[in-house]
Every structure is written in C-alpha cells, then in structure tokens.
Amino acid sequence: MSALVIENGRVIDPAQKIDAKLTVVIDDEGNIADLTSKRVRLPNADVVDARGAIVCPGFIDLHVHLRDPGHEYKEDIDSGTKAAARGGFTLVCCMPNTEPVNDNAAVTDYIVKRAAAVGSVTVLPIGAISKGQKGEQLADIGEMAAAGAIAISDDGRWVQNSSLMRRAFEYAKGFRLPIITHAEDLSLRGRGVMNEGSVSSELGLEGMSPAAEEIAIARDIQLAELTGGHLHVAHVSTAKAVELIRHAKRKGIRVTTEVTPHHFTLTDEVVRGYDPNTKMNPPLRTEVDRRAMIAGLRDGTIDCIATDHAPHAIVDKEVGFDQAAFGIVGLETALSLGLKLVEERQLTLKELIALLTIKPANVFQLKGKGSLKKGTDADITIFDPKKAVTITAKDFLSKSRNTPFEGWKLKGCVTSTIVKGSIVYP
Amino acid sequence: MKLSLRHLLSVRDLTKRDVELILETSRSFKGISERDIKKVPTLRGRTVVNAFFEDSTRTRLSFEIAEKRLSADTVNFSISGSSMAKKGESFIDTIRNIEAMKPDIFVIRHSQAGAAAQAAKLIHGRVVNAGDGQHEHPTQALLDLFTIREQKGRLKGLKVGIVGDIAHSRVARSDIVLFQKMGMEVSVAGPATFMPFGIEDWNVKVFTDVRAMLPQLDVVMALRIQRERMGEQFFPNEREYARFFGINQAALHEAKESLVIMHPGPVNRGVELSTEVIDGPRSVILDQVTNGVAVRMAILYLLLGDTKEM
Numbered sequence: 001m002s003a004l005v006i007e008n009g010r011v012i013d014p015a016q017k018i019d020a021k022l023t024v025v026i027d028d029e030g031n032i033a034d035l036t037s038k039r040v041r042l043p044n045a046d047v048v049d050a051r052g053a054i055v056c057p058g059f060i061d062l063h064v065h066l067r068d069p070g071h072e073y074k075e076d077i078d079s080g081t082k083a084a085a086r087g088g089f090t091l092v093c094c095m096p097n098t099e100p101v102n103d104n105a106a107v108t109d110y111i112v113k114r115a116a117a118v119g120s121v122t123v124l125p126i127g128a129i130s131k132g133q134k135g136e137q138l139a140d141i142g143e144m145a146a147a148g149a150i151a152i153s154d155d156g157r158w159v160q161n162s163s164l165m166r167r168a169f170e171y172a173k174g175f176r177l178p179i180i181t182h183a184e185d186l187s188l189r190g191r192g193v194m195n196e197g198s199v200s201s202e203l204g205l206e207g208m209s210p211a212a213e214e215i216a217i218a219r220d221i222q223l224a225e226l227t228g229g230h231l232h233v234a235h236v237s238t239a240k241a242v243e244l245i246r247h248a249k250r251k252g253i254r255v256t257t258e259v260t261p262h263h264f265t266l267t268d269e270v271v272r273g274y275d276p277n278t279k280m281n282p283p284l285r286t287e288v289d290r291r292a293m294i295a296g297l298r299d300g301t302i303d304c305i306a307t308d309h310a311p312h313a314i315v316d317k318e319v320g321f322d323q324a325a326f327g328i329v330g331l332e333t334a335l336s337l338g339l340k341l342v343e344e345r346q347l348t349l350k351e352l353i354a355l356l357t358i359k360p361a362n363v364f365q366l367k368g369k370g371s372l373k374k375g376t377d378a379d380i381t382i383f384d385p386k387k388a389v390t391i392t393a394k395d396f397l398s399k400s401r402n403t404p405f406e407g408w409k410l411k412g413c414v415t416s417t418i419v420k421g422s423i424v425y426p
Numbered sequence: 427m428k429l430s431l432r433h434l435l436s437v438r439d440l441t442k443r444d445v446e447l448i449l450e451t452s453r454s455f456k457g458i459s460e461r462d463i464k465k466v467p468t469l470r471g472r473t474v475v476n477a478f479f480e481d482s483t484r485t486r487l488s489f490e491i492a493e494k495r496l497s498a499d500t501v502n503f504s505i506s507g508s509s510m511a512k513k514g515e516s517f518i519d520t521i522r523n524i525e526a527m528k529p530d531i532f533v534i535r536h537s538q539a540g541a542a543a544q545a546a547k548l549i550h551g552r553v554v555n556a557g558d559g560q561h562e563h564p565t566q567a568l569l570d571l572f573t574i575r576e577q578k579g580r581l582k583g584l585k586v587g588i589v590g591d592i593a594h595s596r597v598a599r600s601d602i603v604l605f606q607k608m609g610m611e612v613s614v615a616g617p618a619t620f621m622p623f624g625i626e627d628w629n630v631k632v633f634t635d636v637r638a639m640l641p642q643l644d645v646v647m648a649l650r651i652q653r654e655r656m657g658e659q660f661f662p663n664e665r666e667y668a669r670f671f672g673i674n675q676a677a678l679h680e681a682k683e684s685l686v687i688m689h690p691g692p693v694n695r696g697v698e699l700s701t702e703v704i705d706g707p708r709s710v711i712l713d714q715v716t717n718g719v720a721v722r723m724a725i726l727y728l729l730l731g732d733t734k735e736m
Contacts, residue, residue: 190658201622204539204561204599274540318518320538322559 003028004421005040009050009382013057014354015371024055026378030421035372048423050382053415054349057357057371058090058121058379062258062364063155063180063234063306064331066092066123069110070099075311075399077111080331081120083309083398085425087331088356088414090379091122091369092309095155096133103128103139108147120424121417122379124366126180129154129168135161138168145175150364153180155234156281158216160186165220169229178230178256178364183216183241184208184282193322195268195283203271205321208283210238217241221248224255232363233257235308237282239292246301256363257296258306261330261337262404264293270404276317276324277404280310294346297355304360305352307334311400329398336410339385343411349385380418387413429728433546433553437564437604445571445608451724452572452717458495459719468727469498475529477503477545478556479517479536484691484715485556485566489533492722501529521545531726534558539596552729560594566690567600569721571608573714574645577686582609587639589615589671590649590698591660593622597690598649602630615639616671619660636671641680647688648673648698664697674700678708686710 004026011022018035025034025042034040066080075083084092094111096102102111108125115123127144131137133154141152152172158181159165165179172179189212194200196207217233221244224231236242236257248255262280267287271278278284296302310327317324338356341347347355361370368376391408393401417425427447431439440448458466474493478486486502493500503524517536521544524532531552534542539559546553557563575581586605592598592614605612606629613631614621625632633639640646651667661667668674678685687699687708695701703709 196623198624198627201593201624202599204559204596206560207623274543315516318516320517320536320544321540322538 001028001030001421003042003045004048004378004418005042005045006048006050006055006380006382007040009053009055011035011055011372012350012353013372014350015057015358016373018372019350024372024380026421030378032372032374032376032378034374048382048416053382053384055380055382056353058381058417058419059088059335059356060360060366060370061089061092061307061309061331061334062304062360064092064094064309065097065311065327066094067311068098068114069107073399074313074316077114077123078118079397079399080309080311081115081123083329083331083396085120085417085419086397086414087333088335088381088383088417089121089331090381090417090419091124091366093124093126093150093364095126095153096128097156101128101132102126102144103131103133105140105143105147108144108149112148121419124148124150126150126155127152129159129179130164133157135159135164138164138171141168141172141177142175145177149177150366151178151180151232153182153234155180155182158182158184158186162219162223166223166227169223169227173227173229178232180232180234181216181220182234183213183220185212185215188212188215193279194271195285197268197286199268199271203274205271210240210285210289213238213282214240214244217244221245221253221255225251225253228254230254230256235260235263235282235306236293236296236302237263237285237289239289242292242296242301246296249301256303257301258304258360258363259293259297259302260306260308261334262328264290264297264341265337266290266404274321275404276321277328277402279321279324279326280308280328281326294341297347303363305334305338305355306360307331311398312402313400317402328402328404329396329400332396332398333391333403333405335383335414336389336391336412337405339412340410342385378418378421381414382416383412383414385412387411389413434564434725434729435542435546435553435555436562437567437600437607440604440607442607445568445604448568448721448724448728449572449575451728452721455723455727456717456720458723459716464495465497466495467497469493469496469730472498472531472730473501473529474498474531474533474726475501475503475524476533477524477535479505479534479541480557482535482557484718485535488715488718489556489722492719492726495719496723496726498726517541518544518548521548525549531729554725554729557596560596560599562600563596564600565718565722565725566597567604568725569714569718570601570647570688570690571604572721573688573710573717574686576713576717577710578644584610584644585613585642586610586645586647587613587615587643588647588649589636589673590651591620591655592616592625592649593620594652594655595649601647602628613639617661636673637677640673640677640685641682643685644682645686645688646673647690649690650692651694651697664694668697672698672700673703675702678703688714691715
C-alpha cells in the first residue's frame with residue numbers, strides 16, 4: 001500500500017473539534033499520519049484533491065442487514081458493503097436475522113471472514129440474543145463475542161419473555177456487549193402493517209400502535225436499570241419513546257438510541273398510494289413524532305443516525321401492502337437526507353457529521369473509530385455537500401431497490417470513501 | 427356526460443356531480459332489468475375482466491349480470507385454481523398478464539387494502555374497485571345511496587346510522603364518506619373495540635348504545651359481524667353482541683315509523699339483525715341487491731364514457 005495525501009479539503013472532525021482547511025496524510029500502513037495546514041509532498045504518495053469537498057471520519061452505521069448468509073438474493077456482504085462505501089460508510093454493524101441466524105460462533109466467524117475476503121468496508125457482526133431469535137433460550141453469547149460480535153440483538157423480534165431478557169442483560173454485561181432492542185410488543189402490534197393513526201383508519205390498513213413500541217422500551221429500560229446493563233434502543237420512532245429515553249438518561253440508566261433517516265424525513269402520510277416501499281418496522285409515524293426525532297437528535301437524547309438498511313427483492317415487496325416485507329434500503333440515501341436537515345437548519349453540518357461518526361463509535365465503544373486522530377485507522381469519507389443529486393434506485397450498488405425516495409432531488413454526494421487508507425469508492 | 431375520474435377506486439374521488447350522474451343513470455338502467463329481454467347493446471365489443479382475488483357471491487354475480495345486460499364480453503378470474511394460488515405468481519405479475527390481453531375494464535376484489543389502486547397504476551383500461559380489504563367498497567356505497575334515495579325521495583338532511591364493526595368494514599368506510607358528501611348526517615354505534623382509531627375526527631356521532639341512536643334515524647345499516655373477530659377478543663360472544671348491539675323488534679320500539687333497515691349482506695340471522703327484522707316491512711335488504719345490478723351497469727357504462735348509444 002502506498003501513502004495517501006488528501007489535500008485542499010475542508011476537514012471536519014467533531015471528535016477533535018477540528019474544522020479547517022487541512023491536508024490529511026495517511027501512511028503506507030493505512031493509518032492517519034498527520035493533519036497539517038502545510039502543503040505535503042511525499043515521493044510515492046497518491047494524492048486526492050478534495051477541493052470544494054468535506055473531508056471527515058468515515059461514517060459508521062450501527063444497524064444494517066447484509067442478508068448474508070441465507071438471503072443473498074436480497075443482498076450479500078459484497079454488494080452490501082459496496083452500497084455502504086457508496087454511501088460514505090466505512091464501518092457497518094450487521095444484524096443477526098440471517099439464515100441460519102447468527103446465534104453461534106460459526107456464523108459470526110463466517111461473517112467476519114467473508115467480510116475480510118470480499119467486503120469493501122469494515123463489518124462488525126451483531127449476534128442474536130436468543131437461539132434462532134425465538135426468544136426461548138440464550139444464544140451462544142460468549143462464543144460469539146470471542147468470534148467478533150460487538151453487540152447482541154433479536155432485531156425484528158422483541159424478546160417478549162422478560163425473564164430471558166433480564167438474564168441476557170446480566171450475562172452479556174460480563175462480555176461487555178450492549179443489548180440492542182427492537183422494541184415492539186408483538187401481541188399489541190397484532191397484524192398491523194403501518195402506524196395506527198388517522199391515515200391507517202382511512203386507508204383500511206391494520207395499525208401498529210405507538211404504544212407497542214413505548215411499552216417495550218419502558219420494560220427494557222427497567223431491565224437495564226435493574227441489571228446495570230447497556231440498552232441500545234434500535235430505530236426509535238415515536239415522540240413518547242424519545243421522552244422515555246430522555247427520562248432514563250437523566251436518571252443515569254445506561255441507555256442509548258439511534259434514529260433512521262426515514263423516520264426523521266417521512267411520515268405516515270406517504271403510505272397513501274399503498275407503495276410497499278413505504279412499509280417498514282417501526283412504521284413511519286406522524287409529524288409530531290418526526291419533529292420529536294429531530295429534537296432528540298438536537299438535544300443528544302438520540303445518540304446517532306443508523307440506516308436500518310433492509311434490502312428486499314421485488315418478489316418480497318410486489319405482493320400487496322399487507323403481505324409485503326417490512327423495510328427499505330438506506331445506506332445510499334442517508335447522507336443526502338441528513339444534509340436536508342442541515343439545509344433546513346435543524347442541525348449544523350458538524351452535528352450531522354458527529355451523528356454519523358464519533359457518536360455511533362462511542363455508543364458501541366469502537367476504539368480508534370469515528371475520528372481522524374493520529375495513529376488510528378484512516379477511515380475517511382469525502383463528500384460534496386452542495387452537489388445536486390436525484391435518487392435513482394437503479395444506480396444503487398445494493399442488490400435491492402426498495403426505496404421510498406426514488407426521484408427525490410436532494411443535495412450531497414460522496415466523492416471518495418477510504419477504509420484503512422485504501423480508496424474503496426469510487 | 428362523463429365522470430370526472432378514470433377509475434372508481436374510492437368514493438373520495440367522486441364529485442357530487444359524479445354521484446348525481448351515477449344515480450340518474452342507474453335509475454334509467456333499472457328499467458332494463460324489469461323488461462322481458464333484459465339486454466341492451468351498450469357495451470358490445472367491450473371486454474370486462476372480473477378479477478376476484480377474494481371470494482364473493484353477491485358482488486361478483488351482480489357485476490356479471492350487469493355486464494351481461496350491457497352485452498359486454500365478460501371473463502372471470504378467481505383466486506382458487508389460478509396460477510397465483512397454485513404456482514405462487516405475484517398479484518402484480520397476475521395483473522400485468524391480464525393487462526397484456528387488453529381488457530377494457532378490470533373489476534377487482536382483493537383481500538388487501540390498496541390492491542385496486544396498485545392495479546390501476548399498471549392498467550390502461552378502467553379499474554373498478556369491487557372491495558379492497560378493509561379500505562373501500564365504492565359500488566356498494568353507491569347502491570346503498572341509490573336505495574336510500576329510492577326509499578326516501580331525497581338525501582340531504584337524512585340521518586343515517588351504521589351499526590357494528592366499523593373499524594374492519596370497507597362498506598362503512600365508503601358509506602360514511604359518500605353519505606356525508608351528499609349532505610346526510612351519519613352516526614355509528616357498536617362496541618368501542620369496533621371503532622376505528624381517530625373516529626372522533628370523522629365528523630360522525632359515536633354511540634355505544636344502539637338503542638339510544640335508533641330513535642333519531644331515518645335509515646339504519648347493520649354490518650356483518652365476522653366470527654373470527656371473537657377469537658381476536660373484539661367481543662366476548664355472539665349472544666352478548668346480539669343482546670347489546672343487535673337490532674330486534676324490541677330495539678325498534680322507539681324508532682321512527684319510517685325507519686328503513688339496510689344490510690350489505692351476507693346477514694348473520696339473529697346476530698346483528700333478528701329474523702323478524704330482516705324479513706319485516708322496514709327491511710330493504712333485497713332492494714339493495716336488486717339495485718346493485720342497475721348501479722353497476724351505470725358505473726361500467728359511465729366509466730367508458732360513451733353516451734351516444736344511450
């Protein structure tokens with residue numbers, strides 16, 4: 001590997017409170033060697049001209065579905081990490097709802113090795129809480145941790161059994177693993193397919209009550225307090241849920257959370273028209289909830305942005321709204337949607353970058369990630385925040401096209417993504 | 427005279443003028459069904475596909491008879507025995523394939539809300555929503571409206587009550603919107619478990635006691651109770667439902683003499699309506715069925731927008 005010099009860019013690194021025109025120097029081992037205001041000329045170095053662009057730490061996504069192993073027709077580690085790189089993400093954490101479920105070290109090991117072999121970006125696996133995500137018996141938590149799992153979650157299925165969840169908190173604590181909860185009381189959700197509200201009543205679609213999410217979060221907060229474990233609430237989506245988390249944080253309970261770009265951008269009004277690409281779980285909520293997501297990002301209640309990238313093939317979606325799979329792809333649209341908040345003056349550019357870099361790194365205590373500190377891995381994203389883009393699903397590097405943002409005219413385009421000193425995109 | 431819309435997917439899309447036009451046209455078509463030779467050449471050479479992805483007796487027969495009385499070529503599709511059921515073909519692919527055979531009108535019934543709207547995006551001809559999940563059943567609402575006007579001679583200012591499972595009923599969703607559009611006052615009654623979320627914003631009076639609602643009404647519509655809702659704990663059992671929310675002679679004690687009783691069918695005798703009420707003088711349940719043919723003839727005819735052969 002040759003050394004790399006990134007010059008003429010505006011370097012923003014919220015972790016080090018840097019916002020200046022600097023040159024980034026990366027050594028031939030892929031580490032950050034220097035940030036300097038001087039011109040740098042190295043004999044054998046490659047040079048990236050970042051004039052007019054922002055140079056920042058690589059984005060980190062704590063919540064993606066790579067569908068590998070088992071559902072490679074939707075996505076695999078190769079295509080999913082290419083999509084991540086195109087979106088500016090240099091590190092993604094992948095959920096365990098694969099086939100087989102990542103509930104044992106063999107699957108964890110497969111993901112780690114496969115990602116090392118074909119992955120464009122760093123992949124950190126999340127193991128299951130329970131065997132088969134069935135909510136009955138603990139998965140091989142310690143062995144998965146030893147194989148590289150950085151958190152555990154039964155994402156997609158809330159652990160209904162409170163006793164099992166308590167034991168999971170207690171046991172995982174010993175391995176320093178956070179527990180990610182997909183907060184949803186399934187008995188209350190019932191057959192719901194969209195947010196329960198005036199729109200669901202009008203459309204004749206079964207509603208998913210916000211209370212199903214709030215009840216689940218309230219219980220999990222109680223268990224985090226009881227056990228002292230670290231609770232990470234995946235994709236928070238209701239105003240009351242944000243309030244529950246805000247309250248818990250004030251009490252000093254170890255709880256963190258994330259929000260998806262679609263939950264801070266869209267509301268259930270877009271479900272009119274019955275486009276299955278507006279169906280996700282948690283569902284799009286109301287304008288009050290959407291505003292609460294932005295308020296939560298601003299006051300720090302919500303720790304970071306995560307995409308919940310959930311690729312599905314046409315055959316999973318073109319079956320009518322009720323039967324369509326939940327979820328949308330998110331890696332390749334996240335930056336532009338975040339920049340929309342900046343344009344609307346809801347967030348500053350620095351805050352947005354922090355929410356995509358150091359803040360998610362801190363949630364899972366990913367050492368040496370999320371900043372441009374000297375000596376750390378040179379994971380860097382370079383993007384042009386002003387460039388006009390039209391979201392076009394057929395250009396996605398993901399295998400799947402399930403986006404509700406098709407045709408949206410936004411701003412912001414990743415020009416280079418660098419992982420450990422190597423340019424992985426374009 | 428033409429309708430302002432291309433497809434009939436939701437009663438919300440109809441203007442008041444559209445509704446008046448459908449009612450007027452239905453009245454002239456009703457006569458055809460009373461002739462010896464019940465057929466006119468109006469839709470000769472037109473192909474109508476009745477795509478029933480969900481079982482139906484009344485609606486399907488009604489559409490088919492309406493189409494045949496207009497001399498359309500009708501083709502029926504049903505889910506059982508189709509390659510959708512047997513070979514797993516998707517709904518959208520099935521629609522694309524039927525569309526490739528170039529029918530003029532699609533009549534679609536489906537158990538999923540939004541199915542007709544999704545199909546309409548793929549179709550060059552016209553789409554008539556014959557019931558999509560719990561969303562809407564616009565032709566039923568129009569035949570209900572026609573029946574009310576036939577009975578009462580007017581619509582504006584009438585008080586109509588709907589009793590039963592409002593939340594899961596596509597008939598209620600279409601009726602409420604259409605009746606209000608035509609200046610009627612709508613109230614609903616039933617257990618609170620059967621009220622849709624946010625009904626307080628629907629501009630309807632909500633009763634939990636049917637007997638308190640009945641005396642004010644000009645028209646009452648009882649909805650079918652689906653037995654599977656018991657399993658989902660919406661109500662304890664049919665006996666209790668009949669006692670508190672069913673309509674029998676005793677419940678009608680204080681009702682207006684002129685009260686008209688309707689039901690979209692099929693009726694659970696002895697549950698939402700007692701047998702003596704179903705077969706009694708106030709019931710117009712079979713008139714609704716008769717009128718359904720005329721109203722559907724009018725809709726099919728008007729959607730093709732060709733009035734010269736009238």
